[in-house]
Amino acid sequence: MSDKISDLFGAFLAGRVGRRELLARASQLGLGAAAATTFLNRTQSQALAASSYDWKAQSGQSIKLLMNKHPYTDALLKNIDAFKSLTGINVTYDVFPEDVYFDKVTAALSSRSSSYDLFMSGAYQTWQYGPAGWLVDLNKFIHDTSETSGDYDWDGILPNLRSATAWSGKPGDALGGPGAKQWALPWAWELNSIAYNKRILDAAHMEPPKNLPDLIEMAAKISKDVPGVYGIGARGSRSWATIHAGYLSAYTNYGAKDFDTSGGKLVPTMNSKQAKDFTRLWVEMLQKGGPKNWTTYTWYEVANDLGGGTSAMVYDADSAAFFQEKGTKEAGNIHYHAFTPNPDAHQPTPNVWIWSLAMSAFSKHQQAAWKLMQWATSTQQLTLGATKADLIDPTRQVVWDNQDFKTRMNGYPGYLEQFAASSPGAKIYFTPQPLFFNVTTSWAAALQKIYSKQVSVDDGLDQLAHDITAQLENAGITD
């Protein structure tokens, strides 16, 4: 019996058997779904171990991870025993909620602590950590065949994401451009798009919005006509996250940029004509169809309102809506929609967030840490996370093309379609520079003032550009 099971899983790894067939035949052999998954993990680990790459080279070492409390983390930790048995490396970890997570990371790195060997990071954070000398440039591992398994398909990671996590450190240089250092490995990501409550839109006899003017009209009408419901949710707190999500995605679609780098130095362009025209529309959308206390809105409020049925649509991360699909009032009513805000644009331009894995420059077990990084971002692990856990925005196209993943995600109407339409234009649209968090926080504060009518759009954005110029000069970035 056990030979038959081994043969079956071997055939699956060789691609001769699909996952559904695998599970059906495993069930016939008396193997339950959970046992089949365990067996599959073990077989995959054995297959990796069978390659010529020495997975056991650092056996006996111990590494420590610093992770954010997130479904993606749960997906990784769920299978961490397979990594331990594959490599003989002991893994411990600390998991902190996102509210305090980056404080912990920054404290550990700035104190040159060797407590943690690798950690989760966003691409924006690497613009601060990398040039400070706190991160390892992963190129030294990726392109070293003695350090990286031949099975590791680096080029299989979506190109925009590989670029987004690589930067030269020179303010204004393009991400992934010449001389870029690979500060992190893309692991999972999310793109900003529209998710809507089909029940509410159906009741209002509405179709998903075609563009931003259409969205403004729909949101205003819903807020006015549907009791207890407002039209569109978007982030509005005084934080970088307010700019990063829907705002920058639509801003880019209207042809606006954050900085002009053509003259060889950073010049803020948040007060360009395109930026002002777009911001006028954005603020109008929020004033007519947004939440009443928009200036306090973070990821959580936006997502909760969609799940709780108090917002009809959200312009935010696709995963924020996805995580409202279970245990909420509106679970099952949430649909996804690719969104091109500018009526004259041809495709969506979602700004993205990339949960990546980065290695501390102070780690004393860098080779062992690298083993975990390549294992966690391998096709096998991302496929497992995407099909068996909630790693629902994998960074490899091959996982998006996986039939089991497609079958699973077909249960969430529009999810795959919005990804297919949005993905080609999805990338980081910010200009990389080390004052990212200061600049974007000032930007969010300016939007709040405009929203509350303390200043006009023109004055608010002119003042913002002036303030940012001063910040850059003070930091010696534009000299």
Add this chain to the structure above:
Amino acid sequence: MQSPAFRVVRALLLLLIGIFFLFPIVWVLLMSFMTNVDILRSPPSPFFVPTLRNYVALISGHLSTSSGEVQIDYMHNLLNSVILSTCSVIVSLILGVPAAYAFARFKFRGGEDMAFTLLSFRFAPPLLVLLPLLGYFQAIGLYDTYFGLIWVYQLITLPLVLWITRGYFEDVSEDLELAYRLDGHSWLSTFFRISIPLARPGIAAAGLLSFIFAWNNFIFALILGSSSVQPVTVGALAFITASGIEYGQIAAALVLSVIPTLILAIFTQRYLVEGLSLGAIKG
């Protein structure tokens, strides 16, 4: 003689004030028996089917979220809080009470400067000293240990104990102590049998306040320890995840975390009253 109308109006006003101040606590208590769907209902409703799932999740360590089963370690966080706060207050009382007595009774060179230096620990924002502390702690092996955190908690608790009890010792009449010593008792015996009992309300108040401050500390535990030593203030944030905020569990965690402080407050209240009545005869 107060008129009936006055008494009714006064009772009504007191009731309104009581409701105003108690409402948040009552609402949190109700939330701890609600599901997330009930909590997020718009408009909110006080009528719901109560559930114990939030408490069961906290105590069993298995939390069901929208993205599946999650392991939590809140009870361990609660135990950490008890260990850290209790030990910190005990250490502060052992060190701070004799020091406060010395500052109150004896004038010596640099005494006021030393007392002020200890108080100045309360002025400095913790963030100012955290990074150097983290460096030291890692170098000498105190990072992520109870001992290290209890040590650093002295920055919070010791100045409170010292300055509050110093005031009480200054109010204790020196004549009482002298009279006792004239009976042939030692200085140490006088300290334990006369000074400390008379200053007991101050010591109790200082102990209680220190405990509350230590219990509520967040930043030291966050930066100077990993999840194995972290208290409830950090642990409670685990219910805020990318997949949503588990309001029910947060409320239940809050209710559980209030219990030790509440017990201590009730217990200490007895000593406060006793100490005050003793104080009535000291003058």
